[in-house]
Amino acid sequence: MLTFNNPTTVEEAVALLQKTDSRQRVLAGGTDLLVQLRSGRIQAQGVVDLKRIPELRTIRTENGGFRIGAAVSGAELGEHPALSTMWPGVIEGARLIGSTQIQGRASLGGNVCNASPAADGVPGLIAAGATCTIVGPGGRRVVAVDAIAVSPGKTSLAPGEFVVDFFLPAQAAKGGDAYLRFIPRTEMDIAVVGAAVNLLLDASGVCTHARVALGAVAPRALLVEAASHALVGTRVEAAALEALAAAARAACAPINDKRGTIEFRTQVAGVLAKRAAIIAYERARSRA
Amino acid sequence: MSKHHISLTVNGDPTEFLCETEQTLLDVLRDELGLTGSKEGCGSGDCGACSVRVDGRLVCACLVLGAELNGAAVETIEGVAKAGVLHPLQQVFLNEAALQCGICTPGIIVAAKALLEENADPSEEEIRFWLAGNLCRCTGYDKIVRAVQKAAAVMRSA
Ligand SMILES: Cc1cc2nc3c(=O)[nH]c(=O)nc-3n(C[C@H](O)[C@H](O)[C@H](O)COP(=O)(O)OP(=O)(O)OC[C@H]3O[C@@H](n4cnc5c(N)ncnc54)[C@H](O)[C@@H]3O)c2cc1C
Ligand code: FES
Ligand code: FES
Numbered sequence: 001m002l003t004f005n006n007p008t009t010v011e012e013a014v015a016l017l018q019k020t021d022s023r024q025r026v027l028a029g030g031t032d033l034l035v036q037l038r039s040g041r042i043q044a045q046g047v048v049d050l051k052r053i054p055e056l057r058t059i060r061t062e063n064g065g066f067r068i069g070a071a072v073s074g075a076e077l078g079e080h081p082a083l084s085t086m087w088p089g090v091i092e093g094a095r096l097i098g099s100t101q102i103q104g105r106a107s108l109g110g111n112v113c114n115a116s117p118a119a120d121g122v123p124g125l126i127a128a129g130a131t132c133t134i135v136g137p138g139g140r141r142v143v144a145v146d147a148i149a150v151s152p153g154k155t156s157l158a159p160g161e162f163v164v165d166f167f168l169p170a171q172a173a174k175g176g177d178a179y180l181r182f183i184p185r186t187e188m189d190i191a192v193v194g195a196a197v198n199l200l201l202d203a204s205g206v207c208t209h210a211r212v213a214l215g216a217v218a219p220r221a222l223l224v225e226a227a228s229h230a231l232v233g234t235r236v237e238a239a240a241l242e243a244l245a246a247a248a249r250a251a252c253a254p255i256n257d258k259r260g261t262i263e264f265r266t267q268v269a270g271v272l273a274k275r276a277a278i279i280a281y282e283r284a285r286s287r288a
Numbered sequence: 289m290s291k292h293h294i295s296l297t298v299n300g301d302p303t304e305f306l307c308e309t310e311q312t313l314l315d316v317l318r319d320e321l322g323l324t325g326s327k328e329g330c331g332s333g334d335c336g337a338c339s340v341r342v343d344g345r346l347v348c349a350c351l352v353l354g355a356e357l358n359g360a361a362v363e364t365i366e367g368v369a370k371a372g373v374l375h376p377l378q379q380v381f382l383n384e385a386a387l388q389c390g391i392c393t394p395g396i397i398v399a400a401k402a403l404l405e406e407n408a409d410p411s412e413e414e415i416r417f418w419l420a421g422n423l424c425r426c427t428g429y430d431k432i433v434r435a436v437q438k439a440a441a442v443m444r445s446a
Binding site: 102 | 292308309310312331332333334336339342345346347348350351352353355356358399402403418419420421422
């Protein structure tokens, strides 16, 4: 029988994970973990539920940005108007995860740490420049979200470590972000391609900074620097969008599967990057 | 190892059960508490036949562990009718024949009830979006969507 613990503080969770061996799995919403345990895809000796730790369940403002507990559910994210207003693209990604029922449980911490290349919450966080706090036997450390997933199902977390929270910095006065994914249905499917764009404009509407992240086109979500360069110094006009699409396509190293061929995913990555950039640009322009 | 002893409320009634870590809320409801209204269609979060509410939140009971639930308030299809009187959703589903085999129905009623508490007059699109995680292999959904709209109208005029 699996052991089960639900600590109420971070310190208690760290101690539990340290005391027991690395075959303990931390549990947030369980929408990946319980499916994988049941199917036998992963094995564990115990489960440590993180949801009773208040720090992992709260959204707080900090330095004009937001600190989001790693176990906050998608539904709770969507119910936070100030967060959705400042980072609509991040929230679009998080809210695309699963159905209403899945949203009631699925967390960003689980989405990132499940390390699926197609995770919908991840490109938006990377494009936003989000960092996360990791805690473990060695104390706390802060890393960029793009440093977590390594390859499908694998993270850079050391044994006994887990994610406490994410920090989204204050969005600039003239900043905007957006996330789009392509799936064969209209809901409830795994992204064939996901694209997030976050950009800043100067007073005259010229892009001064951009981050472009792609999901499902490589073993992990990618921050595509060349795609960012294609936008900086432009007004996100047609030529810049074509350069963005070309850079996005050049970064793709996707798989062939029933959801999409390599050619299709590569093509769609360019299209979605362009469309997300247009939305992010409009959002940035329309900000006061 | 001993089982977990959990105290919670189910449909408002204080309840206790013993479970192993491996048992989901759905297993507990069906096998320990005899509440077999919630169905297992898939066991993997895809079909919504096991939809219940935990502390007000709509979730798949097959993706919640029983062991997590100390102090929780769980609501299932068995709590939807009050004092023997069907909820408007249940009555309209019957009147309009919005079910065939009925396996999806408890989950759909629980999910639709949660929607109508949040939005008393949802559009067709809002209903379809909210219920995207509730699969029905019989009806083709049209009758379900129309029944939810009709129940919403009944509830608004009540
Ligand atoms: C029907 C269905 C539809 C889905 N649709 C989508 C979709 O459209 N898009 C999408 O991206 N995903 C989808 N998913 C997958 C899943 O819902 C998401 O990845 C979700 O964000 C996982 O979060 P969770 O809190 O449920 O994670 P859990 O299942 O609790 O955990 C997932 C993994 O991360 C680890 N973990 C969890 N929290 C932490 C932490 N704080 N620190 C370290 N490790 C941690 C766990 O040990 C486990 O290995 C779907 C799943 C289902 C069942
Ligand atoms: S049985 Fe839970 S979603 Fe299908
Ligand atoms: S009535 Fe048979 S599955 Fe919906």
